[in-house]
Amino acid sequence: MTTQHSTAADPTHQQGAAASVPRVALVGVHGFGEHHLANLARLEKTGALELVAVADPNPPHPGTLAGSVAVFPDFAALLAARPGADVVIIATPIQTHAPLAAAALEAGMDVYVEKPPVASLAQFEQVVAAANGNGRLVQVGFQSLGSHALPAIREMVEAGNIGTVLGMSASGQWLRTKAYFKRSRWAGKRNLDGTDVVDGVATNALAHAVATGLHLAGAHTAADVASVETDLYRANDTESDDTSIIRVRTAPGTTLLCALTLCAPEQLDPTVTVHGTLGDITLSYTKDEVVITTPDGERRESYGRTDLLENLLASRATGVPLLCGLEDTGAFTTVLEAIRTSPDPAPIGAEHLAWEGGGDDAHPVVRGIADLIQRAVKAQATFAELGVPWARHLPPVHTLSVDGRPVAEYQDGSHVRAVSSPRPYLHPVRTLGGTVVTDHQPLDHVWHLGAGVALQDVDGVNFWGGRTYTREAGQYVWRPDHGSITVTGTTAGQHDARDGLPGRLQETLSWNGPDGAPILLEERTWAWSGVAPAIWRLSLDFALSPAGNKPVSLGSPGSNGRFGGGYGGFFWRLPACEGATVWTPAGSGEPATHGSVTRWITWAGTFDGGPATLVFVAPNDAADPWFVRVDGYPGVGQALAWDSPVIARPGSPVRRSITVFVADGILATPDVETLTHQQGDPS
Known part of the structure; x- marks a missing residue:
């Protein structure tokens, strides 16, 4: 149309x-x-x-x-x-x-x-x-803001064409050369001779992306903005940011995530997208073109635009409202003020850049920036929260160490978007040699969070994140059913395993429903220790009890009718891995290991930092099947509710334990068996 x-x-x-x-x-x-x-x-x-x-x-x-x-x-x-x-x-x-x-x-x-x-x-x-x-x-x-697409998009959203709005994003991938920053004294400056300039990707070059996103989010005045978070970086030798994420939360609760760069490999049309439970609406605002994507397919619409000078003249003559009056840019100015008062943008290291062109036509390209922007938009996360190598380090709640070497960081999950079911998790987890063997908020499943505990159906509440599989629908659907897991108490422990003593972290946690009311209470213990010069051991014990005086059902997509989809409980999301092999004492490969019940399962392959092996060991009496994914994405878990729910009763908590050996290099089956026999029963 x-x-x-x-x-x-x-x-x-x-x-x-x-x-x-x-x-x-x-x-x-x-x-x-x-x-x-x-x-x-x-x-x-x-x-x-x-x-x-x-x-x-x-x-x-x-x-x-x-x-x-x-x-x-x-x-x-x-x-x-x-x-x-x-x-x-x-x-x-x-x-x-x-x-x-x-x-x-x-x-x-x-x-x-x-x-x-x-x-x-x-x-x-x-x-x-x-x-x-x-x-x-x-x-x-x-x-x-003179585009006739804007009121049309609002009408589509209000009509429910894409279901419930999950969030909004503004994406801009442009490239700017050295000449761009030489065109004037103020270009690339945060201030000039003591006067504020606040040039930058979000305030000038791609300011339309921010302003258009705010407009569609219903944020016009300063009062419409609840908070602004900035994550600012620069690849060019300037004062201002050229690669940044701005996250705005509006007063009514909508989140707008602006992911912008002037260091892309090619110039792309900037877009603003409304993300819904039934689809997306994307506006290419430089062309006034809209793409509506739903399960029924994709359609495109083109719109005209009112010239803002003509609108000003008409307002003078007849009193028609201004399409972009100054007071209606209060929300944008609030964003600008947050950028103005933020710390100076952090430089992106040369090892993360590729320069293209020569002389004044040269321009930097941030390696992998297109994928990073896509991932940030989907997760509604900053570069720092994604753990991007060149981004600022997000301090963990706890750091787990073995003989003074950090091997894991414990995140509280407070920065995770609501529909990804915020919860504590370990990431990154490293070998003693420094190879990272976990991933979090990956593009394929942004609700996968390192190593931790999650369930998709706790009395109907999703503590896993993403869509929920229901027996009635026979498929995954978006529902307003996401819970969160918060730490309510921590027992002081030794966070560095040394001198023969294991490190230990004991916690109490509350599993809260969408309304904040507790559904489950958890007792969780992490323990870790060195095993050999290139191997360390991580153990997890947890117990889930009803928060009230009634039984609580612990389920999964498998228990709700999805064959082979019994994930939930302990889960470890691995990063990209070349030459991945997975095996148990009874067989190898995903078809042979997924759904099997064995004492241990091993994953080996070459990660970004080098070859590594993970050995997951269950207690001798464990009956939970292994949940294994290799081809679609790399992940291993213990399926707490494989094909039927497990009931947590008052006074009778559901308990589970697992041990993971994290090793540099590739271990063979005899090495794994020797390791598990020497260490004894993890329970």
Whole structure:
């Protein structure tokens, strides 16, 4: 379906006396000012306005303007000459926007100011006060907000076309060369000569992505924003960020995740997406094109756009609302203020970059940035939370060490999105040689979290994350059923296994439903120790009890009718692994090991840091089958409720134990058997 709308304001209301035609001045005729000159010429031909003056220290090229247009070296000279302008367009460096806009408003002019409208929240409040005090209009040049796609998308969402909104994202992958940052003194600066500039990927180059995402999220004023989190980096030798994630939570609770870079391998159309339980709506805002994706397929729609200068002129004449009035950019300015006051962007190490081109045409490419942005958007996570190698380190709650060497970090899960069922987990887990053998929030299943305990059906509550498999639907469906697991108490223990003593972490945890009410109480103990120069041992014991005085059912997709899908309980998500082999005493490969009940199961292969082996050992009397995935994704778990639920009763908790040997190098079956026999029964 293609929808086209008129993009021109009707100028006939201005066709009376010549004096009623708005007189316009342009400040800044180069850069984006050239676009304004072309647009002014178009509108002047229709009789919608008259261009009477321009101001720029570098005059326009001869023949660019009609002889009747006065030319001034700066705005002060223009104001002093009193050319009778009704409207002024400000297309100057960022740090000049606020003072020029305030001066124009005090002079009685309406203002069109390019984005970002100001360089701080204080400037925003000053310009708003000047506009209100002088009864004038201020339009901000976020041209995408004139798109007719925006109200159409809101109608689709309100009609339930994509189900319940899970969140929103704005993605931008552009590339900018060294010449881009040499084009002016302020380019790539956070401040210049003590004056705020706040140039950057989110505030300038891809500011439309942020502004459009905020608009669709219903965040217009500062009051619409509950919080802003910034994760800022730079690959270029600049002050400002060029590769960043901005996470905004709106007052009603919607999350907007903006993942933006100027260091992509190729220039892609930036997009804003509304993610729903039944599909997605994606807007390519530079083209006003919308893609609606649902289980029924994909359809595309194209829309027109109202020019923001025409909208300003129409508002002056008839009082129609401004499409991007200054006060409605309060939410964007709140984001800008968070970036302005954030720590300086962290540099991305040269080992994570590839430079393409030469001279001023050279530009950096962050290795793997396209996949990282896709993963961040899906997980609604920052680069730091994803554990990206060049990102800031997210401090763990606890660090597990063996003889002074860190082997695992314990995360509390508080940064995990709600629909991934936040919970504590171990990641990264390393061999003694430093090879990482866990993954978390991977693109294929962003709710997989390192090594830990999770269940998909606890009396109908999902503590696994993602979609829920139900017997009624016979498939996975999104439901508002996600719980969270929080630590309620920790017993002091030794977090470094040394001198023959194991490290130990004992906790009590509460499994809380979507309403925050506890459903299960858990007693959990982690223990770890060195075994050999290249092997260490990790043990987990946990007991699940009802939080109330009634039995609680512990289930899985398998117990709800999905054949072979009995995962839940202990689960270990592995990272990408070359040459992966998995075997038990009875067979090898996924078909032979998945669903088997054996004393141990072994996974070996070459990870990013080198070859490693994991040996998972169950107690002698364990009856839970192994859950194994190799081809679709790498993971191993103990299936607590393989094909039928397990009941936790008051006074009779459900208990499970497992031990994992983490080894550098590739172990063979005799090595595994010797290891398990020497260590005895894990229980």
